[in-house]
Amino acid sequence: MSSLVAAESRSIEPGGRELNLLTTRRLRALAAALSLLMLAGTIEIVIDASVGHSPLVPRSPSIANWLGFAGERLGYRVFLIALLVLTGSYAGMLALAAGSRRQVISTRWAIALVAALELIVFAGPILLSTDVFSYIAYARMAVLHGVNPYIHGPHSIFGDPIYKYVGSDWRKVATAYGPIYTLLTYPLAVLGIKGAVWGAKTQALLASAGTLALTWRCARVRGLDPKLALLIVGLNPLYFVYGLGGAHNDLIMTLLMMVAVALTFAGREAWSGASLMIGGLVKATAIVPLPFMILSRRRPAPLIGALLAGLLGAALAMAAFGVNGLDVISALNRDAGFVSTDSFPTEIAHLVGKPGIFPVDHDLLKGALVLIVLYLMWRTWRGYDWVAASGWTLLAIAVTSTWLLAWYTLWTLPLAAASRDRRLLAATLAIQALFIVHQNAPLLAPVS
Amino acid sequence: MSGPMDARANNAGRRGVGARVPGWARPLSNERGGSGSLRLAENTIVILFGLLLAVATVNDLVGQTHVNHRLAADLRTWRTVTGHDYRNLDIEQDIKTYTSRDVVCGNVSPGAPGERTQLCLVFEGSVVAGKRAISGGYYLPPKVTDAAENRYSCFGTAASSGLCGRSSPPAGAPPAPAFKTGLGPPPK
Known part of the structure; x- marks a missing residue:
């Protein structure tokens, strides 16, 4: 009987292989089609954005006009359709990479696609945000004009050529970024306006490449599929269109968080703590993983590393900006009072019939965030993955923030890709999907 | 585990x-x-x-879609009643008391946005056949912000609620006719 079954298996096997081969070919063709769609959508956005200023493309020095030869000014309709195509293709690529044991997407293919998308966006103009012009303005204030960016806003250099590009809401606002980041932008100040924009874009590109490489490495160390981790972060439309497209310093922050995670996995915990502290001095939220790491490792090394780095950073900040450079809390409190229409608290307020966010809501949200953090700290103390706990906290910060921007949803993404708790990844992608859905009112009812 | x-x-x-x-x-x-x-x-x-x-x-997406639908109707109505098919019109929503009252401002003659005398129409009520009712309006001199001290020749609800700070048009200003409120045709 057993020999008969074996004989049957042998006779069926060649056919089964053919079927497998056919299925694999079809899946590869699908992956190729999705890759092409992602490339096409990205190229469309970049070419149209290169034509010039639009509601989605900030007024900017002309750094990529030569790309706009075949484009039309980027409007909501084209952008949102491209964004939806990118999102759908991203979901399909992740499903193909995660759902099949076959090599549907080869490693070379994955790396080449991610690199191509990043380089296309890098070659284009600044997208969807004026933040990069604020970064450059703060650098020019400090380096060229001797004005402290932790006391004054860009309006103090209104004669400077960068001033007209700074977002109107931010012209009177002192910097909320960490002193290490402001020092990192100093070289940009002497590059001229176009040179500074390219410099900031290069910083963002390098930070993104570093984040992707470390996400790969961390996933492999944890026994997760590194290629899937790379695709989760690198193909994410919010990551490369909004994050890299706007040259946001959030990418430098995520790089330093991933450096810390990789160093912890390599057993270099003091350096890991130091990396998080430096990250916190770039953008305050980078410090979030530190308590979870300390609770998880239960050794003094990360804390000592963080304290030493903090002292060094504080000394640098004091020397460069005085005590104002260290006043992160007041900057965070100021920013916590901002309200954006895309924030989830605003949406919930509308759902319950309120016109918007009231002061008491800010207190309730802060209270909820504290409870979530305390719960996650307890879970980490009881053995839960500290990387996941850090990711949940960053996600909770984004969700409870009344000032939500697309790049805030990116903080969690590399951690989620390297986390053992796949619920974090699902939640992060769901939040991003809701953010994208919420953008679509101009597509459903255009105003022109 | x-x-x-x-x-x-x-x-x-x-x-x-x-x-x-x-x-x-x-x-x-x-x-x-x-x-x-x-x-x-x-x-x-x-x-x-x-x-x-x-x-x-x-829920928010649906709400925003309705608002966009309303704003599109405001712009369409402004263009219809003024006879000017300008693309660059300023539209301001009521973000203080969260009503559906919108104000749309645009040039009374061709020119860059805000470079000519501005006609601002106040819209209220629901969208009917792709348009909204004009409840009032006022004029603004060129290159000024939409503030009470700059407004003149108020009509409709803008006049009854005292939106205009100027009692008369500035010297040399073009005619400032009052527009018919409601969904009626433009004045001759």
Whole structure:
């Protein structure tokens, strides 16, 4: 009987292989089609954005006009359709990479696609945000004009050529970024306006490449599929269109968080703590993983590393900006009072019939965030993955923030890709999907 | 998840830091097996919260779509009643008292945005056949902000609610006719 079954298996096997081969070919063709769609959508956005200023493309020095030869000014309709195509293709690529044991997407293919998308966006103009012009303005204030960016806003250099590009809401606002980041932008100040924009874009590109490489490495160390981790972060439309497209310093922050995670996995915990502290001095939220790491490792090394780095950073900040450079809390409190229409608290307020966010809501949200953090700290103390706990906290910060921007949803993404708790990844992608859905009112009812 | 690692962690917890603390607060190196009920509770909370966010997002999207529909009707009505098919019109929503009252301003003659005398029309009510009723309006001199001290020749609700700070048009200003309120045709 057993020999008969074996004989049957042998006779069926060649056919089964053919079927497998056919299925694999079809899946590869699908992956190729999705890759092409992602490339096409990205190229469309970049070419149209290169034509010039639009509601989605900030007024900017002309750094990529030569790309706009075949484009039309980027409007909501084209952008949102491209964004939806990118999102759908991203979901399909992740499903193909995660759902099949076959090599549907080869490693070379994955790396080449991610690199191509990043380089296309890098070659284009600044997208969807004026933040990069604020970064450059703060650098020019400090380096060229001797004005402290932790006391004054860009309006103090209104004669400077960068001033007209700074977002109107931010012209009177002192910097909320960490002193290490402001020092990192100093070289940009002497590059001229176009040179500074390219410099900031290069910083963002390098930070993104570093984040992707470390996400790969961390996933492999944890026994997760590194290629899937790379695709989760690198193909994410919010990551490369909004994050890299706007040259946001959030990418430098995520790089330093991933450096810390990789160093912890390599057993270099003091350096890991130091990396998080430096990250916190770039953008305050980078410090979030530190308590979870300390609770998880239960050794003094990360804390000592963080304290030493903090002292060094504080000394640098004091020397460069005085005590104002260290006043992160007041900057965070100021920013916590901002309200954006895309924030989830605003949406919930509308759902319950309120016109918007009231002061008491800010207190309730802060209270909820504290409870979530305390719960996650307890879970980490009881053995839960500290990387996941850090990711949940960053996600909770984004969700409870009344000032939500697309790049805030990116903080969690590399951690989620390297986390053992796949619920974090699902939640992060769901939040991003809701953010994208919420953008679509101009597509459903255009105003022109 | 349960295994030798957990046993070591638990023993370490009992002998060391966690010797005098209750079981729920003892440190563990790895999550204990059998924490299924905790994960179930977490999953339930996360899913319910996710559903709340999804409903809120869709509700807001629908609401914003209605607002856009209204704003498009405002612009269409301004262009129809003025006879000017200008693309660059300023539109201001009521973000203080959250009514559906919008104000649309545009040049009375061709020119860059805000470079000519501005006609501002106030719209209220629901969208009817792609248009909205004019409830009032006023004029602004060129290159000024839309503030009470700059407004003149108010009509309709703009006049009754005292939106105009100027009693007369500035010297050399073009004619400033009052527009018929409601959904009527433009004045001759």
